[in-house]
Amino acid sequence: MEKTQAKKRIEQLKKSINHYRYAYHVLDKSLISDEALDSLKKELFDLEQQFPDLVTSDSPTQRIGGKPLKEFKKVHHEAPMISFNDAFSREDMRAWLTRLENYLGRPLRYTDKTFYCELKIDGLAIEFIYENSVLVQCSTRGNGFIGEDITQNIKTVEAVPLRLKETDKKYKLPSRLIVRGEVFLSKKEFERINKEQEAKGAKVYANPRNIAAGSVRQLDPKVIASRKLDSFQYDIIGDLGQQYHENEHEALKSFGCKINPHNKAVASLEDIFEFHDYWAKNREELDYEIDGIVVIINDNREYKEGGVIGKAPRAGIAFKFSPREATTIIEGIKLQIGRTGVLTPVAELRSVEVGGITISHATLHNYDEIQRLGLKIGDTVVVSRAGDVIPQVTKVLKELRTGKEKDFKMPSVCSVDGSKVIKDGVAYRCSNKNCGARQREYLYHFVSKGAFDIDGMGPKIIDRFLDEGLIGDAADIFSLKEGDIKLLERFGEKSAENIVEEIQLKKKILLPRFIYSLGIIHVGEETAILLSDRLQKEKGKVSAPAEVWNFLNHISINELQEIPDVGPKVAVSIYNYFHDTRHHDLINKFNKAGILLEMPPKIKNEKLKNKIFVLTGSLKSMSRSDAKEKIRLLGGEATESVSKKTSYVVAGSDPGSKLAQANKLGVKVIGEKDFIKLLD
């Protein structure tokens, strides 16, 4: 993105994020999910990384969160309670480590305990102060510098020790100890409280954190006592001589604090990924909500050396689980035709990760849905994915428009066959009843053995891709992404990967196979070879599909009939195909997709020049297609039907009606032995 464009986008993002935060924190209205909001913040963060001079102090990436409420006494934190920047992918994590090492000016001191990984609990960060081992003050994070004194409320949380003790000689309890940790609500408690609320006809909470946040700020401590909050401690402010962050957890445990048993020190980024992925898969087994992991440089000296940038330490990061919602941009809308001719609009998205996989398509259901959403091409939208289904566009963020967005209109004619499009209830359909079914037949042909030969992509899978809107035409096959395929049931990670690999591999195709793949009426494998030969004779080598179009678009019906095996009917069919703009569009799409044409092997010599063969029956020494290939390599031609132009009919065992035809026309008939002699 250019800088002026980035600047505009940054301004819009800041406004939009502030709007949603204000609604959430002040008006108590959730207009957008936390995940979608995170996605916007991430986009802002990335743009600011790219253009650091565009970072302003009022950017949402520079602040920590909620203002202190008036009702509670203010507490100045001795050390600011900062929070971590977020990473959402392995690339983000690698970028984080690179930034840190660049800042340090050297690689980290790698050991088997380089990083400390903790579960990131979706609760509230709290500071606990102990004096002479007694809990004297608890406060919220507030804006990071000033929080609220909620000591009385936190004292009702049983997991928080009111008095600390020394149990391990290694860790001496200082007279004043500042501890930080998380207060949260278990899933079980969350359900219990919501059931109670429902029975009372009172407000039902959206998530456990909302209840925890509401509870610790209750002015009546009895209310909080009735809600069984839980807590883990994870940080010590100040120096107990601990060399590693890990030691702080040990020390806290020895003092009687509750620490999370799943946290662990690891050696490398790979280990971090493993820890992250394990908990992303197994988070449901925990009785509390986690939304990612926190990764901290374990060595406290290195951690300190990293310092703070904006609101966050350089040497720590929150590696979030992949959200089930994200924001992205609608790059286009294409129509998918169903078997019965119904046209379904499908959004083409700027690739985005949702629920752990990268997707580039989302269904829009029907035209009414596009209007209901008020969606335009170019819009920033929220996409969400529930379970293993194709993602949906759930919201348009209209405030992020630039004015360049385009309306989508249903076309008046079908893009597949040019028939009129008619409205039928909420649906639009092609007026040709057979259009959808025919297109399917064509795509089955396109990936079949004689054509692109895409292994593993049978009719069932083609149907699936069409039904889900992943492909609209043959060229779309080449832009399928692993994530798109993975979405579909029955597709394990492996087979999605295999199919994408196979498709990429098959982008190189022999010219005659490519011509055959186009599904031109009356053009079988033989005729495709003859067309290919003609093209090759005229043009030499061609490599791009557009060159095929240019040649066949300029050839007359008469010229086509000079090609052996091409009668008037076939010539007209070829001519019509290459004079239809819809086919021109398709061939241009093949070009863009990077289809690369290869020439069939060179002709060895011209021993069989001007000799036309017809094969009938089966040969003992070679397959029929091998025989045709051999004829071709010697400059001869193999055709399907016997005519006066035919030089030889080769009769194998069980010859068919072609033999009778040859006898009738007086064409020379030879057996396998004589045929082999001709080839020598």
Ligand SMILES: [Zn+2]
């Ligand atoms: Zn149609």
